[in-house]
Amino acid sequence: MPTLLFDIDGTLIRTGGAGKHAMEAALRTAFGVSHIRDEVPYSGRTDPAIGRDLLRVHGVDPTAENFAKLSTAYLGHLQPSLHANGGEVLPGVTDLLIHLHGKKRRMGLLTGNVRAGARHKLSHFGLWDYFAFGGFGDVHHDRDDVARAALTALKDHSPDYKPADVWVIGDTPLDVKCARAIGAKVVAVATGWHSLDELAASEADLTLADLSDFQKLPSHWFH
Numbered sequence: 294m295p296t297l298l299f300d301i302d303g304t305l306i307r308t309g310g311a312g313k314h315a316m317e318a319a320l321r322t323a324f325g326v327s328h329i330r331d332e333v334p335y336s337g338r339t340d341p342a343i344g345r346d347l348l349r350v351h352g353v354d355p356t357a358e359n360f361a362k363l364s365t366a367y368l369g370h371l372q373p374s375l376h377a378n379g380g381e382v383l384p385g386v387t388d389l390l391i392h393l394h395g396k397k398r399r400m401g402l403l404t405g406n407v408r409a410g411a412r413h414k415l416s417h418f419g420l421w422d423y424f425a426f427g428g429f430g431d432v433h434h435d436r437d438d439v440a441r442a443a444l445t446a447l448k449d450h451s452p453d454y455k456p457a458d459v460w461v462i463g464d465t466p467l468d469v470k471c472a473r474a475i476g477a478k479v480v481a482v483a484t485g486w487h488s489l490d491e492l493a494a495s496e497a498d499l500t501l502a503d504l505s506d507f508q509k510l511p512s513h514w515f516h
């Protein structure tokens with residue numbers, strides 16, 4: 294039976310910038326930053342890596358203590374930000390999760406979000422309960438380490454899993470890279486910030502415009 298590890302932002306949902314806005318609000322309220330510099334990339338990265346760069350760019354020492362302070366403030370801003378910014382479940386995702394859940398497929402998360410942030414985001418869209426385990430960004434700067442954490446969580450959850458049948462579903466070249474770090478196969482979807490061409494260049498096993506056509510996904514996921 295395949296194991297499916299899903300990225301969140303740009304793969305399952307689009308938050309309309311809610312995560313970024315909540316992070317920026319946290320810089321303002323926890324550290325008194327008045328002018329936000331838009332220099333730090335978010336796509337495909339982990340919250341601690343984004344947080345470290347944000348602190349540094351705004352003249353705050355990126356210590357573990359300051360990241361914890363930023364993270365606490367971020368989580369406080371995230372829920373109102375999700376309500377304020379709209380966002381959406383990406384095409385095909387809800388049907389796909391319902392279908393795979395019906396087939397009792399093993400589904401986990403592999404995300405750079407801190408666990409509490411992942412829960413806020415997916416609960417907001419009614420998707421959190423589909424996932425039994427996951428690798429999260431709480432303590433990792435490198436997404437490859439998040440993939441290794443997801444694999445450890447998978448081993449705890451399902452010791453009988455088949456390593457050759459683990460799939461990562463993500464929207465960035467970094468998702469493809471981290472999947473390779475754990476020997477997993479990858480479906481790359483162009484519903485985030487990266488084009489089909491960019492994703493194809495990262496050599497995913499399968500590159501799709503979105504997740505709306507089950508026929509294009511590996512057939513053994515469904516049978």
Ligand SMILES: [Mg+2]
Pocket residue numbers: 300301302303304336337463464465485
């Ligand atoms: Mg993503």
